[in-house]
Amino acid sequence: MHDYPALEALAEIIRLGSFDAAAARLGITPSAVSQRIKGLEDRLGAVLIHRGPPASGTETGLRLMQHLDQVRLLEQGLDKHIRPQSGPAVLRIAVNADSLATWFLPAMTALPVLYDLVVDDQDHARDWLRSGQVSAAITSNPQPVAGCDASALGHMRYLALASPAFIASHFATGCTAETLSAAPAVIFNSKDALQAHWAERATGQRLRLRGHLIPASEPFARALALGLGWGMVPETMARSAIANGELRPILPDLPLDVPLYWQVSRALAPAIRPLSDAVKKRAAENLRP
Amino acid sequence: MHDYPALEALAEIIRLGSFDAAAARLGITPSAVSQRIKGLEDRLGAVLIHRGPPASGTETGLRLMQHLDQVRLLEQGLDKHIRPQSGPAVLRIAVNADSLATWFLPAMTALPVLYDLVVDDQDHARDWLRSGQVSAAITSNPQPVAGCDASALGHMRYLALASPAFIASHFATGCTAETLSAAPAVIFNSKDALQAHWAERATGQRLRLRGHLIPASEPFARALALGLGWGMVPETMARSAIANGELRPILPDLPLDVPLYWQVSRALAPAIRPLSDAVKKRAAENLRP
The missing domain is CATH 3.40.190.10 (Periplasmic binding protein-like II)
Incomplete structure (x- = not known):
């Protein structure tokens, strides 16, 4: 298994931009944070953080942060008595700017997570999915990314x-x-x-x-x-x-007319079904068939 | 002097994302474009283009593109009989999203150039100016970047x-x-x-x-x-x-209340004065003193 305390430190550093802020958020010392990251980097043989300032994730670091977010989302789907105490689940999704500006937003209220929206062109959203940096995306290409399912939303x-x-x-x-x-x-x-x-x-x-x-x-x-x-x-x-x-x-x-598709990582599809249902419903009401 | 035909090829590649598209725009062959870029890279001892696809500028390549844009802007300020035939001047400026969403846009009509807007936080716009990648910026920091003048816009x-x-x-x-x-x-x-x-x-x-x-x-x-x-x-x-x-x-x-400043590269200030005047006027009408 991965070293999840180390991944939590990694995600906090990337989201907050500094080792000190991550330490404060996690309630541990900055040197403990550094040790966790160094241990993880040594084991994996890869640099995970550009030290900055501000600190930022390398491609591999961002991929691991996204993995942690997905594990947290799955934990949130467990029954209450077997659900761990954990930070809030973060869902990172890629949305094209015009969908965000018009029909998409109300669908987000269907799932109680913290959203981290990546705004990118619908023609390029598949790249975010393919590199594993988002869990779902609005794309203009019907071809599902490996490991994802695609649903037509309309035009x-x-x-x-x-x-x-x-x-x-x-x-x-x-x-x-x-x-x-x-x-x-x-x-x-x-x-x-x-x-x-x-x-x-x-x-x-x-x-x-x-x-x-x-x-x-x-x-x-x-x-x-x-x-x-x-x-x-x-x-x-x-x-x-x-x-x-x-x-x-x-x-x-x-x-x-630009066709739009909702692509979701298959492993996470059950955990984010309420969002997917709401996205399809809003799309049906607001896009052309 | 710089090799300006090579800089023009560089800028077209970065803006269009491919050597072939740049060649078509410039009316020369793709191999002529490649030679210009290779010659420039050899002389400078630096990589200017990530070959992609899509092709994109390295930090040094982006800096040179910005230099070309600034030279074109200066050329546009010459009297008509000594002004060269040239591509349209492009002005790259950094604007914070909330200014763009509220008061900034009408000021842009004061100067007949093509705008390339970089949308970034007012606290980080100075980095774009400092690295020479934009010619003007809205910042929250009154301290002028080296080579720039800053004017207070209001809050x-x-x-x-x-x-x-x-x-x-x-x-x-x-x-x-x-x-x-x-x-x-x-x-x-x-x-x-x-x-x-x-x-x-x-x-x-x-x-x-x-x-x-x-x-x-x-x-x-x-x-x-x-x-x-x-x-x-x-x-x-x-x-x-x-x-x-x-x-x-x-x-x-x-x-x-967030103070905002208009910082302009001193070398370009005369060429973009109509924009600067319009920005200050719109700010005076729309921001708090």
């Missing part, structure tokens, strides 16, 4: 939007490969391929778009209304801005 | 909020060290010390808080309304949720 509909003034000045001659390449886009971050996908559908060509990088969902949509560029916004988030005339579809009949 | 007022049901169930016996340590907090990410600072003011003790990590401003505030925990929200963002009864201050008379 998130995106509209290509801009302000009326922006459309008048950049797309007066139509939405073509030329005008789209010249007009600044707004892009969430360098992983966000939605604008490029839509531009390829609209023109039949792969374009190299130039754009602002604004990695936050609501500010992204407001940047469009301010005329900084055009970009893809979930229809549910854009509804009122379209109704009041701040935003307009560039091409009214060309939405982009 | 962002935060309120410690929770839902009325959460307050009734977790703070029925008052807001004490004991009840605050037991109640789940909502925390932006592991760098976010606002909840801990406020708890120390409220109780006179340094507490170790447990909490959910929800790294997005609007979802953070909605998580409080859903009863997931208590946390610090800018007063301007919380106004309507307080008015309609979804959120309530835990202690009505204990706000936390």
Whole structure:
């Protein structure tokens, strides 16, 4: 078996950023914390903590923290009389920013754990699952990661939007490969391929778009209304801005539907079933089939 | 002088994630791109690109990309007849999530560049400036980074909020060290010390808080309304949720005022003056003195 007291020290150091804070939280001395980590590193032959400051986990250290969290979640599922006294269970999940900004949040109340949300693009959430750093994720790829089950959630509909003034000045001659390449886009971050996908559908060509990088969902949509560029916004988030005339579809009949899947580590699926059920229910109510 | 065609190739690879995409954007062959990068790496004796996929910049590579962006910004400030044909200027700045979610965005329209926003905690934005990876930043520390000037913007007022049901169930016996340590907090990410600072003011003790990590401003505030925990929200963002009864201050008379500063690289200050003026004006209208 693993040395669980050492793993607990490891997780506290990574979460709190220092050996001293971890010692205080665990009620032991800093030198006891150091010894636990050193012993673990020696046995495993791997560095687990970048000493910092602030201290942070190496890839292997983060993987072990995630393992500890999963063991705690399983312990929480034991009947009360055989359940150990333990720190609160932490559930680390990867959620795409637009799901978090629109439909996902209320589902989280279904499971009494502490959530550690990793916000990443739906196209890249599988990497977090594959490396074992999250226990569940919203992905755009239906292919289950090894050891995980995937359930279809429905489709998130995106509209290509801009302000009326922006459309008048950049797309007066139509939405073509030329005008789209010249007009600044707004892009969430360098992983966000939605604008490029839509531009390829609209023109039949792969374009190299130039754009602002604004990695936050609501500010992204407001940047469009301010005329900084055009970009893809979930229809549910854009509804009122379209109704009041701040935003307009560039091409009214060309939405982009992104399929979303809920992937859960099989070993943890029973422990987090209430969350999974709530996620599927919210998705059914808020996404397109 | 630096080899600027090689720096342009470097920046395109980092922004687009591949040598082939950079070649297509620059209208040269992939092997010409490889040669430029290899020549630059040999001359500097440093690796500039993690080959991936996707390709990404090393710390030194990112620093050089930022240098190129700054040179382009300076070129854009030249009179038209001596200004070179060049790619669009990109301005990389660090902004804290709550400023981006509330008052900052409209200031960005004052300068016609492509923005690359780095969203990070105001307490950590100086690190981005110091490592030369951004040209300007919103910081909470008045101390200018070497080579930068700092201007005071005012104070962002935060309120410690929770839902009325959460307050009734977790703070029925008052807001004490004991009840605050037991109640789940909502925390932006592991760098976010606002909840801990406020708890120390409220109780006179340094507490170790447990909490959910929800790294997005609007979802953070909605998580409080859903009863997931208590946390610090800018007063301007919380106004309507307080008015309609979804959120309530835990202690009505204990706000936390965070000073904010605008720090700009001195070499670039003239080139981005319109942005700096707009940032100061928006701050004066939206922050407390």
